[in-house]
Amino acid sequence: MEDVARVAGVSHQTVSRVLNNHPNVSTKTRERVEQAITELGYRRNTAARSLVTRRSQTIGVLGSELAQYGPSHTLLGVQQAARDAGYFVSVAGLREVTPETIKDAMAHFMDQGVDGIVVTVPHPGTFDVLKDITAQVPLVAVGSVGDEHLSGATVDQREGARLAVQHLLELGHKHIGHLSGPADWIDAVARTEGWRDALREAGLEPAALIEGDWSAECGYLEGLKIAAERSMTALFVANDQMALGVLRAFHEAGVRVPADISVVGFDDQPEAAYFIPPLTTVAQDFEELGERCIGLLLDRLETGATGTPVTVKPRLVVRATTAPISS
Amino acid sequence: MEDVARVAGVSHQTVSRVLNNHPNVSTKTRERVEQAITELGYRRNTAARSLVTRRSQTIGVLGSELAQYGPSHTLLGVQQAARDAGYFVSVAGLREVTPETIKDAMAHFMDQGVDGIVVTVPHPGTFDVLKDITAQVPLVAVGSVGDEHLSGATVDQREGARLAVQHLLELGHKHIGHLSGPADWIDAVARTEGWRDALREAGLEPAALIEGDWSAECGYLEGLKIAAERSMTALFVANDQMALGVLRAFHEAGVRVPADISVVGFDDQPEAAYFIPPLTTVAQDFEELGERCIGLLLDRLETGATGTPVTVKPRLVVRATTAPISS
DNA sequence: ATCAAAGTTGTGAGCGCTAACAATTGCATC
DNA sequence: GATGCAATTGTTAGCGCTCACAACTTTGAT
Numbered sequence: 001m002e003d004v005a006r007v008a009g010v011s012h013q014t015v016s017r018v019l020n021n022h023p024n025v026s027t028k029t030r031e032r033v034e035q036a037i038t039e040l041g042y043r044r045n046t047a048a049r050s051l052v053t054r055r056s057q058t059i060g061v062l063g064s065e066l067a068q069y070g071p072s073h074t075l076l077g078v079q080q081a082a083r084d085a086g087y088f089v090s091v092a093g094l095r096e097v098t099p100e101t102i103k104d105a106m107a108h109f110m111d112q113g114v115d116g117i118v119v120t121v122p123h124p125g126t127f128d129v130l131k132d133i134t135a136q137v138p139l140v141a142v143g144s145v146g147d148e149h150l151s152g153a154t155v156d157q158r159e160g161a162r163l164a165v166q167h168l169l170e171l172g173h174k175h176i177g178h179l180s181g182p183a184d185w186i187d188a189v190a191r192t193e194g195w196r197d198a199l200r201e202a203g204l205e206p207a208a209l210i211e212g213d214w215s216a217e218c219g220y221l222e223g224l225k226i227a228a229e230r231s232m233t234a235l236f237v238a239n240d241q242m243a244l245g246v247l248r249a250f251h252e253a254g255v256r257v258p259a260d261i262s263v264v265g266f267d268d269q270p271e272a273a274y275f276i277p278p279l280t281t282v283a284q285d286f287e288e289l290g291e292r293c294i295g296l297l298l299d300r301l302e303t304g305a306t307g308t309p310v311t312v313k314p315r316l317v318v319r320a321t322t323a324p325i326s327s
Numbered sequence: 328m329e330d331v332a333r334v335a336g337v338s339h340q341t342v343s344r345v346l347n348n349h350p351n352v353s354t355k356t357r358e359r360v361e362q363a364i365t366e367l368g369y370r371r372n373t374a375a376r377s378l379v380t381r382r383s384q385t386i387g388v389l390g391s392e393l394a395q396y397g398p399s400h401t402l403l404g405v406q407q408a409a410r411d412a413g414y415f416v417s418v419a420g421l422r423e424v425t426p427e428t429i430k431d432a433m434a435h436f437m438d439q440g441v442d443g444i445v446v447t448v449p450h451p452g453t454f455d456v457l458k459d460i461t462a463q464v465p466l467v468a469v470g471s472v473g474d475e476h477l478s479g480a481t482v483d484q485r486e487g488a489r490l491a492v493q494h495l496l497e498l499g500h501k502h503i504g505h506l507s508g509p510a511d512w513i514d515a516v517a518r519t520e521g522w523r524d525a526l527r528e529a530g531l532e533p534a535a536l537i538e539g540d541w542s543a544e545c546g547y548l549e550g551l552k553i554a555a556e557r558s559m560t561a562l563f564v565a566n567d568q569m570a571l572g573v574l575r576a577f578h579e580a581g582v583r584v585p586a587d588i589s590v591v592g593f594d595d596q597p598e599a600a601y602f603i604p605p606l607t608t609v610a611q612d613f614e615e616l617g618e619r620c621i622g623l624l625l626d627r628l629e630t631g632a633t634g635t636p637v638t639v640k641p642r643l644v645v646r647a648t649t650a651p652i653s654s
Numbered sequence: 655a656t657c658a659a660a661g662t663t664g665t666g667a668g669c670g671c672t673a674a675c676a677a678t679t680g681c682a683t684c
Numbered sequence: 685g686a687t688g689c690a691a692t693t694g695t696t697a698g699c700g701c702t703c704a705c706a707a708c709t710t711t712g713a714t
Contacts, residue, residue, distance in 0.1 A: 001700065011664045016702060024662055046440055047383065048700035050374035052669050058417075067403050072394040079393075079420050088439050090385075091418050093406050112415050113373055216601040241598060248601045274543040274572045276603050328670065338694050343672060351692055375670035379699050655714100662709070669701085677694070684687080 001042070008036035019044055050113065059087050059297065060109035062102070063120040064094040068214075069240075069269050070187075070286050071120050074142055077290025078118055085298055090114060097121060102129045110136065116297045118142065118152070118290075122186050140297040142289060143186055153292035153310040157187050160282040160314030161194025164236050164264040167280070167316055169202050172325035173234040173262060177208035179222055179246065181238040185214075191238045191266060208232055212242050219245025226261075227253035233325055234262040240272045243279055247321070251276070258323035268317050278319035288312055328369070335363035346371055377440065386414050386624065387436035389429070390447040391421040395541075396567075396596050397514075397613050398447050401469055404617025405445055412625055417441060424448055426456045433460050443624045445469065445479070445617075449513045467624045469616060470513055480619035480637040484514050487609040487641030488521025491563050491591040494607070494643055496529050499652035500561040500589060504535035506549055506573065508565040512541075518565045518593060535559055539569050546572025553588075554580035560652055561589040567599045570606055574648070578603070585650035595644050604647035611641040 005012040010029060017025050018033040025033075036042075050056045059082050065071050079089045090112055092105040102121070109117060110133075119130065120142040127150055133139060140152035168176050178195045181188025192209065199206040208231060212218040219242030226235065227250055237243040243265035250257050257263055257277060265272060268283035292310045299307045332339040337356060344352050345360040352360075363369075377383045386409050392398050406416045417439055419432040429448070436444060437460075446457065447469040454477055460466060467479035495503050505522045508515025519536065526533040535558060539545040546569030553562065554577055564570040570592035577584050584590055584604060592599060595610035619637045626634045 012700090013665080013702080014663060017663090020702085024660095026662065029662085043438060045378070045700050046438060047374045047377035048669090049702075050669095051372070051378055051671085051700080052702045054669080056374065066406075067396075067399040069394075072399045075418075076394050076420055079418055080422065083419060083435065088417050088435070089419075090415050091402075091406055092410060092416075093403055095407065108410065108415070111370060111373060216598045220601050244598055245601045248603050248605075251603050271543045271568060271571055271598075274547050274575045276575050276578050278575075339670090340672080340695080341693060344693090347672080351690095353692065356692080372670050375699090376672075377699095378670080378701085379672045381699080657714080658712095660709100660711080662707100664707070665705085667703090667705105669703100671699085673697090673699105675694105675696085677692105679690100679692070681690085682688095684685105 001044070004033065004036045004040055004042050007040060008033045055115050056113045057087050058090050058112060058114045059294070060090045060092065060112065060114040060117045061120065062092050062094070062105050062109070062117060064097045064122070066091075066093040066120075069267055070284075071122075073286035074120050074290040074293075077287035078120075078142075078294050079290070080287075081291040081294035082298075085294070087115070087298075094121065097123055097126070099129045102126060106130070106133050116140070116301050118293055118297060123184050124186055124189075125184075138297060138300045140293050140300070142293050144190060151309045152296045153289050153312060155284040155286075155289055155312045155314055157190040157284075157314065158194035158197065160266065160284065160316075161191040161236065162198040163314065163316040164266065164280075164282050165195050165198035167318065167322065168234045168236065168262060168264060169198065169204075171234075171262065171322060174204060174325075175208070175232040176204070176234045176236060177210065177226065177232040178206075179210045179212050179219065179235060179237045179242055181212060181214050183211055188238055195236050212238065214239055214241060216241045216245035216248075218242060220249045222246070223249025224253060226250075227255045230255075230260075232261065234264070234322070236264050236266075238266050240265040240267045240269045240275075240279060240281055243272075243281070243321075244275055247275055247277075247279070257321050259326060262322040262325075264322060272317075273319060275321075277321050280319045280322040281317055282314050283317050284314040285312060328371070331360065331363045331367055331369050334367060335360045382442050383440045384414050385417050385439060385441045386621070387417045387419065387439065387441040387444045388447065389419050389421070389432050389436070389444060391424045391450070393418075393420040393447075396594055397611075398449075400613035401447055401617040401620075404614035405447075405469075405621050406617070407614075408618040408621035409625075412621070414442070414625075421448065424450050424453065429453060429456045433457070437463065443467070443628050445620055445624060450511050451513055451516075452511075465624060465627045467620050467627070469620050471517065478636045479623045480616050480639060482611040482613075482616055482639045482641055484517035484611075484641070485521040485524065487593065487611060487643075488518040488563065489525040490641065490643040491593065491607075491609050492522050492525035494645065494649065495561045495563065495589060495591060496525065498561075498589065498649060501531060501652075502535070502559040503531070503561045503563060504537065504553065504559040505533075506537045506539045506546065506562060506564045506569055508539060508541050510538055515565055522563050539565065541566055541568060543568045543572035543575075545569060547576045549573070550576025551580060553577075554582045557582075557587075559588065561591070561649070563591050563593075565593050567592040567594045567596045567602075567606060567608055570599075570608070570648075571602055574602055574604075574606070584648050586653060589649040589652075591649060599644075600646060602648075607646045607649040608644055609641050610644050612639060615639055
């Protein structure tokens with residue numbers, strides 16, 4: 001920086017002012033400094049800057065299952081938005097979610113001195129562990145959380161599930177089962193609730209709730225059982241991967257989709273349109289979710305304002321696995 | 328740090344020595360200092376440390392298509408291994424891969440002062456842009472690259488493709504087509520070459536090469552054409568997603584798999600086992616790839632040694648989309 | 655011409671840490 | 685008990701930057 005100052009014929013402080021866009025620098029000086037900067041290929045030292053400003057320009061992203069469709073896309077959105085705003089993004093993925101691993105990752109972030117944290121850990125209870133962190137560093141969660149002021153952006157999954165079930169209801173179905181995600185996932189619970197709500201509103205009893213684990217394998221196994229029982233005419237599956245397994249099981253068991261049973265998935269992965277048959281499902285924009293989250297966090301960081309949580313609306317995509325009831 | 332020193336009754340320098348595991352500290356003093364540290368909940372300031380050591384303990388990960396199956400798992404491995412080694416991981420995902428976006432991301436990393444960089448951009452030419460960076464910061468690439476000394480860990484994709492085609496050959500197939508990935512992907516080219524090699528070795532002419540774009544949609548569209556032509560008895564598809572589309576197209580067109588045509592995929596995503604029919608494919612361990620890469624990079628960082636690139640072997644997984652030729 | 659107010663630039667200190675060196679202590683040897 | 689050497693601890697400087705404040709320059713009103 002001293003070198004730049006020398007070349008531009010000013011003091012190091014003026015260079016600093018130019019770098020930080022301080023108002024009181026004459027245009028001529030600013031230009032001279034900027035030229036010196038490019039000429040010398042000067043880069044400001046982040047460490048030194050952080051040391052005195054006490055800000056690292058870094059946002060920590062804590063996530064689990066980061067290779068899954070939803071989380072990976074959320075991360076993409078978060079990362080892009082943060083980088084566009086000039087922040088660095090530090091990622092910590094959790095192999096397994098326990099209070100210890102969460103605390104470890106948080107210690108990691110605190111060591112790094114992150115300015116803010118985004119959490120994409122879709123399990124309830126996570127936030128009890130995180131309570132004391134919130135006091136030290138602004139923290140925003142992706143997805144709904146028990147705590148109102150923690151939550152950043154959410155896809156209204158309950159609404160999405162309701163959409164799916166209402167579609168089934170409109171087709172005349174009365175026996176609508178649900179293959180849910182694991183009960184320790186916030187999203188899974190929300191989708192199950194949406195299913196239950198829609199059924200109740202229609203005066204139907206929510207029966208046939210099966211808990212799955214998101215995997216195609218589980219969808220297949222449960223699908224086999226459902227095929228054997230033939231107790232329902234429609235099935236709402238909590239994600240597309242399980243739906244794939246279900247479709248395969250039904251195919252094997254000779255249960256025709258949608259003639260014998262209708263199936264609706266959730267997520268709208270790009271592959272869903274190429275399942276056999278193409279899957280009716282609920283689309284949600286994970287990238288937008290991530291971007292919104294960063295938007296909120298940055299507001300909080302830069303203006304101190306506690307913005308209201310954002311809700312992103314899901315959308316029903318009707319394809320070929322649903323049909324009016326025939327029997 | 329001064330506070331810790333006071334509590335422990337030593338100088339700040341001794342505290343620093345304890346923190347850095349310097350040898351010449353008496354056990355008693357060390358214990359006293361450590362106790363003071365936990366007592367005060369002291370955290371060393373990374374910025375100050377970086378300022379003087381000129382190391383940020385941060386590794387930058389540059390990637391594109393980070394939400395895809397392969398890249399996202401690689402990122403997971405990289406991230407975990409780096410964090411285990413006490414490094415921070417800074418991620419920059421490229422929405423589109425152009426010299427400009429790559430340079431931008433690199434500038435981002437240089438600003439941050441990363442100690443090393445891992446690149447997961449599977450396009451040739453990327454590394455021409457990166458040439459001048461290598462001089463400044465150790466850089467390791469995931470996947471094969473033209474440049475020998477850049478490349479870190481690779482899955483031997485050529486070998487994987489050969490495995491797939493040999494399997495088909497053993498089943499008696501003579502007309503084996505290939506639906507490849509985009510020609511501007513290094514991996515796609517390697518797989519195509521493996522296919523061509525295996526065919527040539529068997530004295531067969533590699534015909535019917537179709538270039539795809541990795542998507543299920545493209546697999547579907549091309550699958551429809553292939554079904555209409557009926558010019559091959561087996562198809563080697565460069566990834567599982569396209570294979571899904573192909574399977575769907577064949578199903579629609581009344582082409583039976585594997586009776587009429589055998590299909591082999593690539594990647595072995597967890598879903599592949601639940602396709603209709605379950606997909607024969609080539610498995611590769613992306614997480615291991617990422618871990619190995621970090622291993623190599625850290626070696627380079629800490630010992631200065633230029634380790635040799637690691638090659639991870641892929642594995643053929645035979646399921647139900649391949650059968651001996653019948654016609 | 656004179657002064658105050660605003661705009662512009664420079665100076666010095668210090669953020670929290672580590673490296674190099676200086677000073678002290680302990681311990682074996684004579 | 686004196687001496688030398690190694691092990692341990694303390695002292696000082698400075699990494700590159702921003703902040704607070706001081707100093708200087710311009711401008712415009714009197």
